Amino acid sequence: MYYGYSGAILRINLTDRRVTREPIDRKLCEDYVGGRGLTSYLLYREMDPAIDPLGPENKLMFGAGPLTGTGAVAASRYVVVCKSPLTGTIACSNSGGFFGPEMKFAGYDAIIFEGKAQKPVYVWINDEHVEIRPADHLWGKTPEEIDDAVRAATNPLTKVACIGPAGEKLSLLAGVVNDRQRLAARSGVGAVMGSKNLKAVAVRGTGSIRLADPESFWFAALDVLKKVVNDPVSFGSFRAYGTANLVNLINEMGAYPTRNFQEEVFEGAAATSGEAIAENILLKNRACFACPIACTRVSEVKDGPYQGRGEGPEYETTWAFGALCGVSNLEAIAKANFLCRDYGIDSISAGATVACAMELFEKGYAPESDIGFPLRFGDAEAMIRATIVMGERDGEFGALMADGSYRLAAHYGHPELFMGVKKLEMAAYSPRVFQGMALHYATSNRGACHVRGNTVAAELYGIPKYVPPDALEGKEELVRRPFQNSTAFVDSSGICLFTKFAITHREIVSMMAPATGIDFTFDKSIVQGDRIWNMERLFNLRAGFTAADDTLPDRMLEPVPGGPRAGSRAELQKNLQTYYQLRGWDERGVPTRQKLAELGLEDIWGVT
């Protein structure tokens, strides 16, 4: 009997159509928690990390956490895990909405897709009934169209995770879209789904989640609810303003990457800020499963060339198609956001790729004859055209853009114009100003992502406590434990990170223990986060990554040209070795035998 967990992994081989159900190993739950931790472990164990990520040997895993679907605050999360075709690292993209809880109600903590279907299919999972159905009629459709069609063919309450046209074309910026508009966006996980000819996963679950000690669970969950709704940041700010209220703040700090990271102050910040969104295009909030925060914005551009309506734009998107492209037109930014949804692509990498293309054009490296039109910073119309070309994978230039800015810049012989790490584009916080982010971008297991170690919380608004962004002392430990390791734990529990301004691991384990009947504790949660992080590192080492890949673009070592932080630069080399030591790794960034033994990982690491 399982509690909290649904207790089963559903395994679907798309080559031979075999469907199997396996019980979850309780020891794995104790060691890797669930969600991100569990699926990352399974990926490592079941697959050679050196395989071709767009080949049939790659495995695509959907993983929900033990708390997902229980009704705990914001317990909506699931992950999509595979080897990334964009970066070659482990990929683990996180998303909210309602798909993860539905997996649990259907009886599954994880769903694993193996092999490759001969023709486009979608998989219909209706509690214990699993069907692999033809999807030719869905090919080419947008996520909203797919959601409509699949629910009409199955059940109005079905939850759908799918790929847009970009994933079908194996564009490396493609994500997995669930609940019509939410994305497990980064790392090209949508391309992996497309490489398997898997257009959609439809889930309907009529079961419920058993709780080992319902009274203690609900007591703890109500305590968390009270903390969250009384917290000025989690609830007061996110609910009222969403994420884009960071625009003016980061810009006033002089840390707002502009025109492909050439500058860090944007003259169009006020016009493209959270305040501007609220005044001009915001319609209302939207929430995920069991979440009172409702941070999602729903916005609308009523008419004109950028007409559209939908969720977003969020902070990163507003930045990527705003300051990063030098564009001050908020409606165009919103339109780019809606296009990313319709194509099913990662808006951070997409905006960053357009920005890279702009710099390549302006410097004369990418000729207009290749692009088809002038593509300058600040040109909103050209930005939209470029986004469409990228989403459609239209022509040679469209194909280059669709595979991200690393490959685009390399093609034109200027890899120094790629603003990312391990082929993943950086996010909306300058590593020249935030030294914690400099270290995190360089060392994050999936490349330069921000969210899995977002030290901006400490370096900007003082959670857990304020540390100046330019300070170096103590940043190694800050990045390692309260950010990277902790986020690994939270991602594995199924709770949304946005609760973490109000609560800590203590509150999360206070729900996990009575939900599951397993002895989750604060002390163990620290080890679990560490173990999950190291597991991901081992995958990457096996895939061929080395310490040389823990780096930043050269531009980040140049001084900020203007604004309040003029002269500041990323000081990564001053703290990278200390970070390795604190992690229990050698000077090559490889976990030592002692560290592996401490985490119980020695038997799975065979490389000396």
Added chain:
Amino acid sequence: MMQIHVKLYASLRRHRPELAIGQSFECAAPDDITVGHLIDGVLRLPNAEVAIVLVNGVHSERERPLSDGDQIALWPPIAGGADGN
């Protein structure tokens, strides 16, 4: 007396609704006034409403004395990413 340039962001804008987003206004203040005294004594903003203070783009404590021509930007508690522990 000194001239301090003030910007109010997010919900603090309700205190000066006539201003555009990011538009600053000039505030006359006694010499060497601290950030804290400017906020509650001169601008008369409720303390609980002001969480983040940047003086010339850098985080400042309430005790910091201001200089003539300083730019101060104020926010309520806001955020946009994720945090730790």
